[in-house]
Structures are given as C-alpha cells and as structure tokens.
Amino acid sequence: MEAVKSKSVIVIKDLVKGFGDKVILDGFNLTVEKGSNVVILGKSGSGKSVLIKCIIGLLAPDSGSIHVFEENIPGMNEDELDQARSKIGFLFQSNALYDSMTIRENLEFPLLRHWVDIKKEEVDRLVSEALENVDLLHTLDMMPSELSGGMLKRVALARTMILRPEVILYDEPTTGLDPVTSREIENLILKLQKKNHTSSIIISHDMNCVKNTADVVVLLLEGKCYIQGTYQELEQSTDQNIKQFFE
Amino acid sequence: MALIVSFKKFLDETGNIARFTGRFFSVGMKPRYENRELLNQCYNIGYLSFPLVALTAFIMGLVLTMQLRPSLVEYGVESQLPVMVGLAIVREIGPVITALIFAGKIGSSIGAELGSMKVTEQIDAMTVSGIKPYKYLVATRVLATTLMLPMLTILGDGISLFGAYLGVNIRSVTSIDLFFLQVFKSLDFSDVLPAIIKTLFFGFAVGIVGCYKGFNSSKGTQGVGVSANSAVVLSSVLIFIIDLLAVQITELLGLN
Numbered sequence A: 001m002e003a004v005k006s007k008s009v010i011v012i013k014d015l016v017k018g019f020g021d022k023v024i025l026d027g028f029n030l031t032v033e034k035g036s037n038v039v040i041l042g043k044s045g046s047g048k049s050v051l052i053k054c055i056i057g058l059l060a061p062d063s064g065s066i067h068v069f070e071e072n073i074p075g076m077n078e079d080e081l082d083q084a085r086s087k088i089g090f091l092f093q094s095n096a097l098y099d100s101m102t103i104r105e106n107l108e109f110p111l112l113r114h115w116v117d118i119k120k121e122e123v124d125r126l127v128s129e130a131l132e133n134v135d136l137l138h139t140l141d142m143m144p145s146e147l148s149g150g151m152l153k154r155v156a157l158a159r160t161m162i163l164r165p166e167v168i169l170y171d172e173p174t175t176g177l178d179p180v181t182s183r184e185i186e187n188l189i190l191k192l193q194k195k196n197h198t199s200s201i202i203i204s205h206d207m208n209c210v211k212n213t214a215d216v217v218v219l220l221l222e223g224k225c226y227i228q229g230t231y232q233e234l235e236q237s238t239d240q241n242i243k244q245f246f247e
Numbered sequence B: 001m002a003l004i005v006s007f008k009k010f011l012d013e014t015g016n017i018a019r020f021t022g023r024f025f026s027v028g029m030k031p032r033y034e035n036r037e038l039l040n041q042c043y044n045i046g047y048l049s050f051p052l053v054a055l056t057a058f059i060m061g062l063v064l065t066m067q068l069r070p071s072l073v074e075y076g077v078e079s080q081l082p083v084m085v086g087l088a089i090v091r092e093i094g095p096v097i098t099a100l101i102f103a104g105k106i107g108s109s110i111g112a113e114l115g116s117m118k119v120t121e122q123i124d125a126m127t128v129s130g131i132k133p134y135k136y137l138v139a140t141r142v143l144a145t146t147l148m149l150p151m152l153t154i155l156g157d158g159i160s161l162f163g164a165y166l167g168v169n170i171r172s173v174t175s176i177d178l179f180f181l182q183v184f185k186s187l188d189f190s191d192v193l194p195a196i197i198k199t200l201f202f203g204f205a206v207g208i209v210g211c212y213k214g215f216n217s218s219k220g221t222q223g224v225g226v227s228a229n230s231a232v233v234l235s236s237v238l239i240f241i242i243d244l245l246a247v248q249i250t251e252l253l254g255l256n
C-alpha cells in the first residue's frame, strides 16, 4: 500500500467515474487534512454528489483510489465498508429522514445497527443529546412530516452526528433554505465540528455558506480539481471560470 | 427499428427482474433476519387489504351464483348449484380475483413507497447506516406478500362461499349446513391444494414486481407514480401467466 501522510484523513487520487459513455469525474484529486473543512464548489450536474457518494461507497468508481483513514474504500467488501461507514457521516441533500418513522426512531436506527450491543438507556441518552445539540428535543415523538424544512435539516444533521463520525460529508446543506435558516445550519456545522473535532467535505454553491465554513475551497470543473485555495484567494482570481461563482 | 429497440428493452428488463429475484434467494435469505420488519409488513399487507378482499369476494360469490342459476335451471340441474359455484370459486375465481385485488392494492403501494424512498435518498441513507436495503425492505415485503396472499385467498374463498349461500337462498331455501356440506363433499384435495399453492407464486410475483419497480424508480414525483402504476400492470399480467402455467402443471401431474 502506498504511503499516505498520517495527518490526511481523506486522500483521493485519479478518481474516474462515468455513467454509460458519459464521464462525470475524470481524474479527480483531493486531500483533506485532519480538522479542516473543504468546500467543493461546482455547477449543478458537475458531479459533486457523485464524488461524495464514491467516498462513502454508495457508488463504485471506475478507477482511482479513495483512502479514508488510510484505507481504500473502493477495495473494501461489504463488512469492511460497514465498518468504515460508521466513522463517516453523510448529510443528504434531501435529508433522507425515514418518513414512516418518528424522529426518535430515525435517530435510533443508525445507533442500533452500527453498535449492536448498545444498551437501551445509552441509546435514549445519545438520542436526547443529539436532538439537544440542534435545539429540537421537543420533536422527539413527532413524525418528519410535521416539521419544517429547516427543522428537518437540523434533525438530519443530528442523525448524521449521532455516531460521532470523524469525517462528515455534507451534500448542499443550505440549498433550498432561507438565508436565516442557512446561517443557523452553518453555525451548527461549525459548532459541532469544534465540539467533535471532525473533518468535513461540504458541497455548496451558496457563497455565504462557503465563506463562513471553508478552510479550503476546491472548484470541481469538467471532472477535475480545477483550482484549490482559500476563499480569499479564489475571490481575487481573475479567471472567468472562478469569477462566475463570486458574482 | 423501433421494434428491435423495444424488444431489446424488454429483454433487458426481464434480465434485470430475474437478477433482482435471484438476490432474494442469495442475499435476502441469509441472516441476520429482519423479523420485526417482517411482522410489521405482514400486518400492513395482510390486515390492511383484508376489507377490500372480503368485500369483492362476497359480491363475487353472490353474483356468480345468481348468474349461474338460469343455465342450470335450463338443464334441470339446479340442485348442483352449490357444487358448481364452490368448484369455480375454490379452483379459479377466488385465487385469481384475490390476487388481482391484491396486486392493485399492495403492488401499487409497495411500488410507490419504495419509489419515494429511492428518490428522497432514504434507501442510500439506510446503506450508510449499516442496513442492507434489499434485506430490510425487499426481502421482508416479498416474504410478507408470499405468506399473506394464500391466507387472504382462503379467507376470501370462505366469504365468497357465504355470498354464494345467500345467492342460493334468494330462490330456494337451503340450510347453511347443507350448503357447505354439499360444497365440501364435491371438493377434494386436488382441487384445493394446487389452488392455494399457486397463490404463493402470485404473492411472490406481486412483492417482487412492486419492490423492483420501486427500487428502480426514476427521479421526481412523476417517477414514483410511474413505478406504482407499472407495478400493478406487470404483476397483474404475471398473475395470468402463472395461472396458465399452474393449470398446465397440475394437468401434467395428473391432479385434475
């Protein structure tokens, strides 16, 4: 196995992924350092969701490697993948809360599945704590259909955090929310990151969100990492491909 | 040209459904079993479709009897009415009508439910949470439809026969004991068993097709509607095809 710097939690090399004859990712490279927030910027349909779904093993890449904690995701079998996934959180763009279950059951589900021997009191405690973190303890016994869009996003965030993942992948966490709620979600992301010392990849084209959360910004263009830098560096660029996001 | 393309599509789809079905036996039957979800689905699928099955079965038994009587009177064998109706219901009409009602109610609801779970990424979320969606969602539903349809059919047959009893009583007076005695005396093992066994296959088909269509739902709310609809159409057609095969097989086995 190739040597990977121990401080890097995610190292992606030459990632290629296509559907049929349409190539979506075409030699994508990325390194995420421990404790940092990497924001991936890119037009709609450029393959941002495909990228993070490859990282968590929901999609299998055509070639290339994705090392998370120095282990190659595409080379794993089902059991190894389950193991790896318990350390990776994923916030879905559509929240993906189970709409036939209460909020409590939604949060219990990953706990009971990944930590098979966990005790009932421990489950209750973790569920309450996760909901408290997002100020929604009172929704414990409600159904997802009774909550607003912003509340659903917060519950989804609580469910993502409940296993205390060391790496979190956010798929457009603020898209479709009003500006005030968006700021709330950003602050929650930052707060929980500080609290749990996580590293994250955040997909976004909401420039406020990018500005507030990014340590590093990566522009995904034509399947490749077009440029990587801080928000300020990219903001000052005169390259048309970069400038269009800041206008 | 268009014909070749649609034929290729048909073959592709057939292959995909076959593979999807294969996974039921390879993945779906391995531990750990999702017993709680299985019970839950048996309840949903069995209990919730019972009222509809009961209503249609009752009406069918009644109407069938009223329709058959004139012909039998014509041939002077009106006394055979319970026997005729009983055979028709138990051997063919009960299983098939129950299965079709079941396909309409349960096939579409499974297609729509899994379809909307698919498009809102809930199925992906399960995978990420360490749950095997095929096992949790598909295997449980397919097992539940396979187990519940035979039970619904047996209950439906009973209700149909009761409807038939009332139908007989419109014109002539028979006691309920006598009616059922006549029916059961005319039925034997080889009438009942193949009819019940084929409903296992009907139920399996409804479950697999509903799950397959839902799992392969395309994006958007329209995709969910299409899944639900095509699940009903395809499983109804399959019910008739299986019925056709079943009659051939029972004949070959000399059970007729």
Ligand SMILES: Nc1ncnc2c1ncn2[C@@H]1O[C@H](COP(=O)(O)OP(=O)(O)O)[C@@H](O)[C@H]1O
Residues within 6 Å of the ligand: A019, A024, A042, A043, A044, A045, A046, A047, A048, A049, A050, A051
């Ligand atoms: N499962 C799939 N099958 C076929 N095409 C897909 C699939 N998932 C994504 N795509 C295609 O890949 C491209 C990138 O999608 P996506 O990563 O969702 O874009 P975005 O950057 O907006 O998140 C789109 O053109 C989409 O149609």
Ligand SMILES: [Mg+2]
Residues within 6 Å of the ligand: A048, A049, A050, A093, A171
């Ligand atoms: Mg996306």
